[in-house]
Amino acid sequence: MKNILIGGAWPYANGSLHIGHIAALLPGDILARYWRSKGENVFYVSGSDCHGTPITIRAKQEGISPEEICELHHAEFCEVFQKMGFSYDCYTKTSDEKHKEFVKTFHKKLYESPYVSEKTVKQAYCSKCEKILTDRMIVGACPVCKAPTRGDQCDACGEVLDVENIVGAKCAECGTAVEFGETTQLFLLISKLEKELKDFLADHPGWRKNAVAFTRRYIEEGLRDRAITRDLEWGIDVPKEGYENKKIYIWAENVLGYLSASKVVAEQRDIPIEEVWGENARHYYVHGKDNIPFHTIILPALLIGNGAGWRLPDDIISSEYLTLEGRKISTSQNWAIWAKDIVDRYNPDAIRYFFIANGPEKRDTDFSWHEFLERNNSELVGAYGNLVNRTLAFIAKYMKNEIPNGTLSEEIGSIIKKAYISVGEKIERGNFKDALDEIFEIVRYGNKYYDAEQPWITRNTDLEKCQNTLFNCTQLIANLSILLHPFLPFSSSKVEDWLCLVDCWEMQSVPSGLSLPHISILFERLDKKIIEEELKRLENS
Numbered sequence: 001m002k003n004i005l006i007g008g009a010w011p012y013a014n015g016s017l018h019i020g021h022i023a024a025l026l027p028g029d030i031l032a033r034y035w036r037s038k039g040e041n042v043f044y045v046s047g048s049d050c051h052g053t054p055i056t057i058r059a060k061q062e063g064i065s066p067e068e069i070c071e072l073h074h075a076e077f078c079e080v081f082q083k084m085g086f087s088y089d090c091y092t093k094t095s096d097e098k099h100k101e102f103v104k105t106f107h108k109k110l111y112e113s114p115y116v117s118e119k120t121v122k123q124a125y126c127s128k129c130e131k132i133l134t135d136r137m138i139v140g141a142c143p144v145c146k147a148p149t150r151g152d153q154c155d156a157c158g159e160v161l162d163v164e165n166i167v168g169a170k171c172a173e174c175g176t177a178v179e180f181g182e183t184t185q186l187f188l189l190i191s192k193l194e195k196e197l198k199d200f201l202a203d204h205p206g207w208r209k210n211a212v213a214f215t216r217r218y219i220e221e222g223l224r225d226r227a228i229t230r231d232l233e234w235g236i237d238v239p240k241e242g243y244e245n246k247k248i249y250i251w252a253e254n255v256l257g258y259l260s261a262s263k264v265v266a267e268q269r270d271i272p273i274e275e276v277w278g279e280n281a282r283h284y285y286v287h288g289k290d291n292i293p294f295h296t297i298i299l300p301a302l303l304i305g306n307g308a309g310w311r312l313p314d315d316i317i318s319s320e321y322l323t324l325e326g327r328k329i330s331t332s333q334n335w336a337i338w339a340k341d342i343v344d345r346y347n348p349d350a351i352r353y354f355f356i357a358n359g360p361e362k363r364d365t366d367f368s369w370h371e372f373l374e375r376n377n378s379e380l381v382g383a384y385g386n387l388v389n390r391t392l393a394f395i396a397k398y399m400k401n402e403i404p405n406g407t408l409s410e411e412i413g414s415i416i417k418k419a420y421i422s423v424g425e426k427i428e429r430g431n432f433k434d435a436l437d438e439i440f441e442i443v444r445y446g447n448k449y450y451d452a453e454q455p456w457i458t459r460n461t462d463l464e465k466c467q468n469t470l471f472n473c474t475q476l477i478a479n480l481s482i483l484l485h486p487f488l489p490f491s492s493s494k495v496e497d498w499l500c501l502v503d504c505w506e507m508q509s510v511p512s513g514l515s516l517p518h519i520s521i522l523f524e525r526l527d528k529k530i531i532e533e534e535l536k537r538l539e540n541s
Contacts, residue, residue: 001039001040001041002040002041002280002281002282003040003041003043003271003275003276003278003280003281003282004031004032004035004040004041004042004043004281004282004283004284005043005045005258005262005276005277005281005282005283005284006028006031006032006035006042006043006044006045006283006284006286007028007045007046007258007283007284007285007286008025008028008029008044008045008046008086008088008286008287009024009025009046009285009286009287009288009291010046010047010048010049010094010254010257011025011048011049011077012048012049012052012054012055013048013049013050013055013069013070013073013074013077013093014054014055014058014069014073015058015073015331016073016076016338016339016340017076017077017080017338017339017340018329018331018336018337018338018339019322019324019329019336019337019339019342019355019367020288020321020322020329020336021339022080022084022339022351022355023319023322023355023359023360023367024286024287024288024319024322024360025046025086025286025287026084026086026352026355026356026359027286027317027319027356027361027430027432028044028046028086028284028286028317029044029084029085029086029087029486030356030427030432030486030487031044031284031286031317031427031430031486032044032087032088032089033087033485033486033489033503034424034427034428034486034505036087036503037482037485037486037503037504037505038424038505039504039505041269041271042089043089043090043262043265043266043276044087044088044089044090045088045089045090045091045092045257045258045261045262045265046088046090046091046092046257046261047090047091047092047093047094047096047099047257047261048070048073048074048077048091048092048093048094049093049094049250049254049257050066050070050074050093050094050095051094051095051234051235051236051247051250051253051254052134052136052234052235052250053134053135053136053137053232054136055069055070055234056232056233056234057136057137057173066234067095070093070095074093076340077091078091079340080339080340080343083343083344083348084339084343084348084351084352085348085349085352085489085490087489089265090261090262090264090265091261092257092260092261092264094236094253094254094257096260098260098263098264099253099256099257099260099261100236100237102256102259102260102263103236103248103253103256103260104236104237104239105239106256106259106302106306107228107238107239107240107248107252107253108239108240109306109307109308110188110302110305110306110307111186111239111240113305113306113307114189114192115188115189115190115192115193115301115304115305116186116187116188116189116228116305117186117187117189117225118184118185118186118187119184119185119186119187119225119227120182120183120184121182121183121184121185121227122163122164122180122181122182123180123181123182123183123231124137124138124151124163124164124169124178124179124180125178125179125180125181126171126173126174126176126178126179127176127179128171128174128176129171129173129174129176132231133151133163133171133172133178134151134230134231134232135150135151135152135161135163136150136151136152136172137151137171137172137173138150138151138163138166138169138170138171138172138178139151139166139169139170139171139172140166140167140168140169140170141166141167141168142154142156142157142159142161142166142167143159143161143165143166143167144157144159145157145159146167149161149166150172151163151166151169153290155290158214158289158290158292158293160218160224160226160293162224163178164180166178183231185227185228185229185230185246186227186228186229186238186240186243187225187226187227187228188225188226188227188228188252188301188302188305189225190223190224190225190226190297190298190301191222191223191224191225193223193300193301193304193305194219194223196300196304197215197219197223197297197300197301198219200296200300200312201215201216201219201296204313204314204316206315206429207296207315207316207318208316208317208318208362208430209362210289210292210318210320211289211292211296211316211318214289214292214293214296214318215292215293215296215297218293218297219297223297226249226251226252226298227249228248228249228252229243229246229247229248229249230246230247230248230249231245231246231247232246232247233247234247235247235248235249235250235253236248236253251294251298252298252302255294255295255298255299255302256302258285258299259273259277259310262276262277263276274309277309277310277311278309278311279311281311282314282315283311283312283313283314283315284313284314284315284317284430285299285313285315285316285317286317287317287318287319288318288319288320288321289318289319289320289321291318292316292318295313295316295318296313296316299313300312300313315430317430319359319360319361320360320361320362320363320364320365321360321364322355322359322360322364322365322366322367323364323365323366323367324336324337324366324367324538325366325367325368325369325535325538326366326368334541335538336541337367337538346526347376347490347523347524348490349380349488349489349490349491349523350372350375350376350380350523352487352488352489353375353376353379353380353436353487353488354367354371354372354375354376356432356433356436356487357375357379357433357436357437358371358375359432359433361430361431361432361433362433369530369531369534369535370531372526373526373528373530373531376523376525376526377525377526379440380522380523381523381524381525383440383443383444383447384440384443384480384484384522384523385521385522385523386447387443387446387447387450387473387476387477387480388477388495388522389519389521389522390450391450391470391473391474391477392474392477392498392516392519393519394455394456394470395470395474395516396516396519398459399467399470401515401516402512402513402514402515402516403470403471403474403510403511403512403513403514403516404466404467404468404470404471404512405467405468405471405512406467406468406469406470406471406472406512407468407471408471408472408475408509409472412449412472412475412476413507415442415445416442416475416476416479416507417507419438419439419442419479419483420479420483420505420506420507422438423435423438423439423483424505426438427486432487435487436487439480439483439484439487442476442480442483443480445476446473446476446477446480449469449472449473449476450469450473453465453466453469455469455470471512474499474510475508475509475510477495477499478495478499478501478508478509478510479507479508480495481495481496481499481501481508482496482501482503482504482505482506482508485503491522491523494520494522495522497517498516498517498519499514499516500514
């Protein structure tokens, strides 16, 4: 049994999740469900990112504490993920005591390495607000692409920034030009790890193109040492004498959540954490492309620097961007579809299907209500749902509600066997759209087979042939439910219950004579009026 760690990016707990978050994170659940069905030991972990300046700013604006802001959004995140079928083994938060204690222990050992050093650096200050400014409290222009940015990372080009290099740096609250003083911080000397990180990248040519390109660019442009402490009030205490008034910088502790959360699961299963992060493992990291450097540069640097032999990332599942009705999603302009709203109004499997079939896996893609409706009605209702319901309803009506006698077609048996291998390989490599497309080719094959065999006619002219057709269609449906389970867990679970199946990644066989329970419709057809309704809701939000 292999240990499969799947780390979903930690959403920041200062605002609601939108569909862009769901599109980027959904592949993690597909991987987790697939590997569990293969019988492997899965550690699917994530949590809410609760520290950092934006949360303290939001808390101040709303007149409540940072803890209250985090708890509010953490509860919302948990509810959304549960409704969407995300099967986390541990979904926690960076404010959890177990995470904080793990981080402090990790950092103590990190500080003993040759990769951490004290440096005296410039510290931004606003004379009008009379306070120290953290990176997110500074606005200006990116020194690389000149786009408007805040002081930590440019959203336009992805550049990780140093505040003193921000062009025209001003206080985000009052607009006053930033002044600079001095402070002493601990730095992670990433520049000393250039060879290790180059070798790490070279060892993973199969990463997605954006991950390879971003990582190579950061290395070639010159790796910069990064502060791992900050003058903050809200965060994890620095476990070092003389740093009592500072906190661990958020980027140097949130990525360690993969370790702390997997440790929680390992302890629950009585498995040494070293095994989860050892040789008999495979690790996936699932996130949007703006998070690539944190998983291919910063996390590996922290793991290497700690010196305890932690496993470096194996697979980087980094999505591209999702736009909305042809425009960039913008929470500040309220141009977004909030996850908590869409999951309450629509079938979660329909949402999951859209974000894989039309998601930003390898290129930027657009969410439109017209396309969402078309995908639901033509593919889920018209193809898959049609095959399931027409077959099982026919059996219920004309075959005394029992799976009839039949012999599995050699061609159908071959198609099914090949699909488990081929679809599985695609999922393991992170090619989810291709995997789903292959499954739906089988769905279309099943409908053509049903139409060609004409059981509605052979019921009266050749009963044995009719029974054989329905038997073979049932076998197709049974195996489709298993193949689709990682993608569409709610509808697949229904079919598995009807046919008495167990979610196991191997060829299924439904016996003749099995009595069917009451069969319901898998997917509801969506009325075209929802397009206008949802566009109005979006425009008026």
